[in-house]
Amino acid sequence: MQSYIFSHINTLPDADYSRFFCKIVSRNSTFIYVMQDKIDTYTHVVGPFDTDCSHRLSWNVLGTRILSAATSHARRRGFDTFEKDGVPYLWVLSRMVIEIDRWPMVNETYQLTTWIKNYYRYFTDRYFYLHDGEGNIIGRVLTIWAMIDSETRMPAELRELFGDGLDRYVCPDDTELKRSRIRVNRPDIQTTRHTFYSDLDTNNHVNSIKYIEFLLDALPPTLPTSKAVRRIEMEYCAESYVDDTLSINIEETDPLHYNAEITKLLNGKTVTVCRSSFMF
Numbered sequence: 001m002q003s004y005i006f007s008h009i010n011t012l013p014d015a016d017y018s019r020f021f022c023k024i025v026s027r028n029s030t031f032i033y034v035m036q037d038k039i040d041t042y043t044h045v046v047g048p049f050d051t052d053c054s055h056r057l058s059w060n061v062l063g064t065r066i067l068s069a070a071t072s073h074a075r076r077r078g079f080d081t082f083e084k085d086g087v088p089y090l091w092v093l094s095r096m097v098i099e100i101d102r103w104p105m106v107n108e109t110y111q112l113t114t115w116i117k118n119y120y121r122y123f124t125d126r127y128f129y130l131h132d133g134e135g136n137i138i139g140r141v142l143t144i145w146a147m148i149d150s151e152t153r154m155p156a157e158l159r160e161l162f163g164d165g166l167d168r169y170v171c172p173d174d175t176e177l178k179r180s181r182i183r184v185n186r187p188d189i190q191t192t193r194h195t196f197y198s199d200l201d202t203n204n205h206v207n208s209i210k211y212i213e214f215l216l217d218a219l220p221p222t223l224p225t226s227k228a229v230r231r232i233e234m235e236y237c238a239e240s241y242v243d244d245t246l247s248i249n250i251e252e253t254d255p256l257h258y259n260a261e262i263t264k265l266l267n268g269k270t271v272t273v274c275r276s277s278f279m280f
Helices: 003-009 029-038 059-076 158-162 208-218 222-226
Strands: 040-045 081-084 087-100 109-119 123-132 137-149 189-194 231-236 245-254 257-266 269-279
Touching: 040 059, 059 087, 059 109, 059 123, 059 137, 059 208, 081 158, 189 208, 208 231, 208 245, 208 257, 208 269
Parallel strands: none
Antiparallel strands: 040 109, 081 087, 087 137, 087 231, 109 123, 123 137, 189 245, 231 269, 245 257, 257 269
């Protein structure tokens, strides 16, 4: 496929997007419209301040790019927010799986391509490909989102909000990232983390990506600096806010494979904020 087909989304010349479609028969105008209507690609360069101490793209920057791409993709199609009876509805991240074959390094060009694979009663599956500067896939991301009532914090039925409006943007393909059942039985690492103003996002709760940083910070510092995370899975269960004290429990279930749980006290009861599984 030639880059002129995707000129408005600034893709790389040799990137192969045929995997997104079960049937591709020609390059006629209908085919071009479908591609442009469902998939967006965002190009970035790893700047000197986008890296961690190993000169790899940092988790903070990658996570921010992923969330920003999801927001931009939804905004361009008019479903980034919703208002009903004067109450705003907001997208929140429920689950995320990231698999990285090779991390982009400083001064490298990389791209994030995103599309909606499916949606259900309350949730939508959004996938991403991470490409290097030559168009090779070097990472895959699954994100699962729900749209919540900003006052009750409860998820809304997507068809009640959008009718069948999301149908035209669904792009089914064979990309699949497995999810696991995450449990911490005998933690090897136990610590606490206080939350501050700088941890908050626009919804006034702790940013989803901050939890990844909290977990990596709890490990012995020689581990994340000497080895790159190859896979991480996040399961978000409850929100946390400024001035919360979070308990972090991490168990090494296999060599370089960890399960983790972050909890907090709410009205005298322990509440799970998120669970994670990550491998180096």
